Amino acid sequence: MDFQISALAADAASAAAADALLVVVPAGEAKTGDAALDALIARVVKQGDFERKAGSALYLQGAEGIKATRVLLVGAASLAGKAVRKALDAGLAGLKGRNVKHLAVALVGGAPTAVHAEALVCAMEQASYTYTQTKPSAKVVATPAKVTLLTDKAGLAGARAAIKQGLGVAEGVRLARTLGNMPANFCTPTYLGTEAKRLAKEGGMKAQVLGLKEIEKLGMGSFLSVTRGSVQPPAFIVLEYQGAGAKAAPVVLVGKGITFDTGGISLKPGADMDEMKFDMCGAAAVLGTMRAVAELKPKVNVVALVPTCENMPSGVATKPGDVVTSMSGQTIEVLNTDAEGRLILCDALTYAERFKPQAVVDVATLTGAIIIGLGNHNLGLYASDDKLADDLLAASKEALDPAWRMPLDEEYDEALKSNFADMANVGSRAGGSITAAKFLQRYTGSYAWAHLDIAGVSHKSGAQKGATGRPVGLLTHFVLNRAK
Ligand code: BES
Ligand code: MN
Numbered sequence: 001m002d003f004q005i006s007a008l009a010a011d012a013a014s015a016a017a018a019d020a021l022l023v024v025v026p027a028g029e030a031k032t033g034d035a036a037l038d039a040l041i042a043r044v045v046k047q048g049d050f051e052r053k054a055g056s057a058l059y060l061q062g063a064e065g066i067k068a069t070r071v072l073l074v075g076a077a078s079l080a081g082k083a084v085r086k087a088l089d090a091g092l093a094g095l096k097g098r099n100v101k102h103l104a105v106a107l108v109g110g111a112p113t114a115v116h117a118e119a120l121v122c123a124m125e126q127a128s129y130t131y132t133q134t135k136p137s138a139k140v141v142a143t144p145a146k147v148t149l150l151t152d153k154a155g156l157a158g159a160r161a162a163i164k165q166g167l168g169v170a171e172g173v174r175l176a177r178t179l180g181n182m183p184a185n186f187c188t189p190t191y192l193g194t195e196a197k198r199l200a201k202e203g204g205m206k207a208q209v210l211g212l213k214e215i216e217k218l219g220m221g222s223f224l225s226v227t228r229g230s231v232q233p234p235a236f237i238v239l240e241y242q243g244a245g246a247k248a249a250p251v252v253l254v255g256k257g258i259t260f261d262t263g264g265i266s267l268k269p270g271a272d273m274d275e276m277k278f279d280m281c282g283a284a285a286v287l288g289t290m291r292a293v294a295e296l297k298p299k300v301n302v303v304a305l306v307p308t309c310e311n312m313p314s315g316v317a318t319k320p321g322d323v324v325t326s327m328s329g330q331t332i333e334v335l336n337t338d339a340e341g342r343l344i345l346c347d348a349l350t351y352a353e354r355f356k357p358q359a360v361v362d363v364a365t366l367t368g369a370i371i372i373g374l375g376n377h378n379l380g381l382y383a384s385d386d387k388l389a390d391d392l393l394a395a396s397k398e399a400l401d402p403a404w405r406m407p408l409d410e411e412y413d414e415a416l417k418s419n420f421a422d423m424a425n426v427g428s429r430a431g432g433s434i435t436a437a438k439f440l441q442r443y444t445g446s447y448a449w450a451h452l453d454i455a456g457v458s459h460k461s462g463a464q465k466g467a468t469g470r471p472v473g474l475l476t477h478f479v480l481n482r483a484k
């Protein structure tokens with residue numbers, strides 16, 4: 001990212017020598033303590049040009065008593081992280097294309113917290129992201145070369161640390177978005193493997209990319225049943241970050257890396273099928289998190305596992321009713337070849353055992369059912385362990401990356417009964433995201449495990465079509481907290 005942020009102990013926002021001053025104004029009567037700025041806000045509120053509430057904004061040139069060339073006031077519902085983030089997004093959108101080289105940001109009602117500071121960096125990332133990989137003509141948004149977050153002396157150190165952390169998260173989000181956005185003829189399993197090796201090289205990590213022969217040798221019959229119909233070779237990526245002693249139990253992150261999901265022989269309908277290029281967003285989020293981790297260097301060990309392949313129909317593709325044997329030895333009746341994510345993840349979950357992990361978190365665009373349940377806001381969080389669930393929910397709050405815990409009652413498991421194998425790969429339509437999680441749980445013997453169903457949050461459709469980079473924020477915070 002080509003913008004720098006410094007937290008300055010400036011007591012007066014009005015004295016900031018910036019070419020734009022963005023001021024977040026929450027509901028209530030709070031003041032900044034900066035006489036000129038407080039007077040300005042009071043005046044425009046009284047005049048009726050601006051309201052102290054979410055959605056209100058006022059752009060001013062040459063405001064009286066303010067050194068910055070432009071002032072943009074944006075209302076916020078409150079000082080809550082989420083509300084401030086929304087105001088920052090609105091403010092940055094309002095400044096887009098205005099050739100701002102030095103942006104100063106002030107918050108009315110108190111020094112910015114760590115959540116606010118990190119939110120600013122992530123909002124900048126969001127506002128400046130341009131996808132160019134297969135569209136070199138895309139107009140790259142000019143970003144301010146310098147961004148100054150105004151805080152008081154007491155808030156300085158905290159803001160600096162939060163900004164540094166935000167820059168790490170933003171890098172990870174950026175990578176996850178780019179990988180997610182790249183079409184499946186560019187972002188192949190082989191490409192993801194190459195990316196993992198590049199990340200390892202740049203970030204002092206260890207990468208191994210296992211190919212077809214090695215995957216066969218491991219006995220990953222479930223994973224292999226998905227890749228069978230594709231001419232693109234599969235890969236199993238193992239990326240290791242060592243921030244603690246060699247013997248310390250690692251956090252293992254597992255990402256679903258289906259680079260394109262046609263549904264296989266259980267072919268998906270044609271409408272919007274292009275969006276199934278986003279079916280590797282779990283893998284992208286895990287690789288993005290590793291990128292952030294390599295930058296922020298927490299004292300914890302982290303392993304990323306990415307099973308990656310295409311799900312294609314062909315004369316040799318797996319057929320509904322075929323029975324396959326997973327690496328764990330359990331057999332699976334593949335009733336629906338479109339329920340392929342769980343088939344590649346289950347073997348990765350078995351592989352994870354060898355690391356004797358402190359926790360395993362898998363991340364997957366697993367089911368359409370989670371979109372019916374939670375829409376496009378919260379991701380679905382499943383956990384076999386309450387402490388792990390709480391840690392992930394806490395990370396979700398810190399990162400402003402919303403998650404909602406879902407149930408794993410044993411009653412849901414019955415749907416997976418098969419007459420011809422240890423389990424079927426699908427249940428009935430009812431509770432489809434939950435039965436998918438129950439399927440995965442059968443492969444998580446000896447460690448604390450959580451599963452994030454991100455199908456509703458990994459990407460947007462329509463005019464805003466594109467990967468979001470979620471949940472890199474949640475995962476990075478979770479990993480950082482494990483180092484504390
Ligand atoms: N990749 C899809 C899930 C998905 C759907 C992700 C929509 C993003 C947007 C997954 O592989 C899938 O096809 N799931 C099936 C499972 C069903 C066959 C039990 C689904 O949700 O329809
Ligand atoms: Mn599918």
Ligand code: ZN
Nearest residue numbers: 258261279341
């Ligand atoms: Zn899929």
